[in-house]
Amino acid sequence: MFSLYKKELQSYFYSAFAYIICALFLLAFSLEFANGISNIVTPKYTFSFSNIFYNNFFYFIFLIPVLTMRSFAEERKSGTETLLLSSPISIPKIVFGKFLAIATVFLLMITLSFVYPLITALLGQVYLSSLICSYIGFVSIGLLCISIGMLMSSLTDNPIIAAVTGEGAMIVLLFLDRFSQSDMIQSIPLLKSVFSIFSTQTRFNMFSIGIIRLNDLVFFFTSIAVVLAWVVIVNARRRWNRG
Amino acid sequence: MVEIKNLTKRFGTITAVNDLSFTVSDNEILGFLGPNGAGKTTTMNMITGCLPPTSGTIIVNGFDISNNPMEAKKSIGYLPEIPPLYTDMKVYEYLKFVAGIKAVPRSKRNEQIKLVMDRLKINDVSKRIIKNLSKGYKQRVGFAQALIGDPKILILDEPTVGLDPNQILEVRKLIKDLKKDHAIILCSHILQEISAVCDKALIIAKGELKALDTLKNLSDRVSSNIALTITIDGDKVKIIDIFNNTKSILDYTEITSDKPNAYAFKLELANDDARKQTIAKLISEDCSILEVQTDQANLEQVFVKLTKQPSKKRTIYDVFDDIEKNIDSDENKEA
Incomplete structure (x- = not known):
């Protein structure tokens, strides 16, 4: 599995792929950061990293499918899937190896954003507790999005379609939050409780105000596990259907 | 096995x-x-x-x-029709990756990759990116991949x-x-x-x-008969007459000859003796033989013959056809 992980990482960093994604992410973050600073003069505005993270959430969520689109679709397109399937490596290991590699690229992306709190710390003060919690929330949501993106990639043999359906899934993920807060859903207690389970933004808000709730962590951990298991099933099933 | x-x-x-x-x-x-x-x-x-x-x-x-x-x-070492290459990797890295997923012990990887690269003569491209290799080299890298893991x-x-x-x-x-x-x-x-x-x-x-x-x-x-391609210079009517009168010639067909004033035939003979007889007879009748070639039934003929055979398994349509035939013959009887 380590070989596969290493190969996946190589494929991200040998092409311009990972660098462009990181650059885009940093661009979005920089703009939000600059925006935050320039707003400080308004008396109502409080400059906080939680806010910047929250606004960034809407940008970076759309970067993830681009990162994951190639994971399975590309293997099928170029015929390298047969190499993996005919090698003594099980499908869960393939899926997990790929997930780890993408997660590594993602973590690197996040690590690069440490530069902003660092600049702030040099010239002002950073509340470490809330910053760390924001990062935990950010990483959790990111990993969930990665697993969803991989699922979309494993459903097709065209990376472009994988990216587009991945973006669609991200829109649904964002929409679920809005929908759960709509008056209609709020007025029906049963639906309200069901939808609030899937509301990722509310969970992120909890992290960003510095509260780590066990149920949020459990939610992210289990949903990542469920989606990855789904990816394994889709890949195993495809072998039966392939014509 | x-x-x-x-x-x-x-x-x-x-x-x-x-x-x-x-x-x-x-x-x-x-x-x-x-x-x-x-x-x-x-x-x-x-x-x-x-x-x-x-x-x-x-x-x-x-x-x-x-x-x-x-x-x-x-x-199992498998070389599929399209070699499964990660085109943005270098040849050596790619083979190392394959050794990894094929569970070759870490200590033996380098040695084995070297051996395989020697066998397929891809040493000179080991540091090149697969994308930039020619088709032949790509095919050989694909073959090398199949040999890894022994x-x-x-x-x-x-x-x-x-x-x-x-x-x-x-x-x-x-x-x-x-x-x-x-x-x-x-x-x-x-x-x-x-x-x-x-x-x-x-x-x-x-x-x-x-x-x-x-x-x-x-x-x-495919065939136990002997097939002969023969090119003859002489009177065509006389030649055909000889063919018709020789019993051991089972069949003959005329084919176009690339030589002027000569005729070419494909003969099917019953046995080895027939070849001698036919040639002797042709010479005795004043025909000059320009070329004789014995055609052995080759794999190509076997292939064509066997793959064009109808399927042994009956489909539902065959059954329908049979029923239809039976009905037709019954109707004929009644009439």
């Missing part, structure tokens, strides 16, 4: 492989022949565990591929596609070399290749086994 019993694969209503059984023993090269869409690649994919069979068993090196896939896959069984799907004539000869020699300690299944529709390299050949068409035998037996199967 590969043992295949009653292998069947269906995709919905289409039966791609139908009740196929064969074995390949160690130190043997089996040629796998069939027209396009005969189910060759599907069979290969099933043997290598890429595709699960609908029914039947595949035993590779003593392990059932369905029940014990990890052990079985360790003893598998007991090699499954090669058209290994010489895209190679130049010299390389083709080298690769064929390599395959023959590999025979010493491997069981090899060679899939190709280049018939010369099969006859140059293989011990046995298996012919399938429409997913069904048509023949499985040594090459010689296959050739004998």
Whole structure:
């Protein structure tokens, strides 16, 4: 599995792929950061990293499918899937190896954003507790999005379609939050409780105000596990259907 | 050793492989022949565990591929039709990756990669990016990949596609070399290749086994008669007259001759003596023979003959046809 992980990482960093994604992410973050600073003069505005993270959430969520689109679709397109399937490596290991590699690229992306709190710390003060919690929330949501993106990639043999359906899934993920807060859903207690389970933004808000709730962590951990298991099933099933 | 019993694969209503059984023993090269869409690649994919069979068993090196896939896959090296290359990697890195996923012990990886690169003569491109290699080199890197992990069984799907004539000869020699300690299944529709390299050949068409035998037996199967191509300078009417009057000539057809004032015929003779008799008779009748060539039934004829045979298995439409015929004949009787 380590070989596969290493190969996946190589494929991200040998092409311009990972660098462009990181650059885009940093661009979005920089703009939000600059925006935050320039707003400080308004008396109502409080400059906080939680806010910047929250606004960034809407940008970076759309970067993830681009990162994951190639994971399975590309293997099928170029015929390298047969190499993996005919090698003594099980499908869960393939899926997990790929997930780890993408997660590594993602973590690197996040690590690069440490530069902003660092600049702030040099010239002002950073509340470490809330910053760390924001990062935990950010990483959790990111990993969930990665697993969803991989699922979309494993459903097709065209990376472009994988990216587009991945973006669609991200829109649904964002929409679920809005929908759960709509008056209609709020007025029906049963639906309200069901939808609030899937509301990722509310969970992120909890992290960003510095509260780590066990149920949020459990939610992210289990949903990542469920989606990855789904990816394994889709890949195993495809072998039966392939014509 | 590969043992295949009653292998069947269906995709919905289409039966791609139908009740196929064969074995390949160690130190043997089996040629796998069939027209396009005969189910060759599907069979290969099933043997290598890429595709699960609908029914039947595949035993590779003593392990059932369905029940014990990890052990079985360790003893298989597979070169698919399209070499499975990660084109943005360098050759050496790629082979190292393959060694990794094929569970080659870390200490043996470098040594084994070196050996394989020597065998396929890709040392000079080991640091180049696969994307930039020519088709022939890519094909050889794909072949190298199949040899990594020192598998007991090699499954090669058209290994010489895209190679130049010299390389083709080298690769064929390599395959023959590999025979010493491997069981090899060679899939190709280049018939010369099969006859140059293989011990046995298996012919399938429409997913069904048509023949499985040594090459010689296959050739004998098509025809025991002797075929002769003969070019004669002389009076055409007289020649045909001779042909008609010689009993041992079973059949003759005229073919176009590339020589002026000469006629060419394809003769089918009953036995060896008939050849002598015919030639002697032609000479005694003042015909000058310009060229004589004995045509041996080759693999190509076997292939054409066997793959054009109708399917043994009856479909529902055959049954309908039979019923219709029966009804027709009953009506005729009544009339």
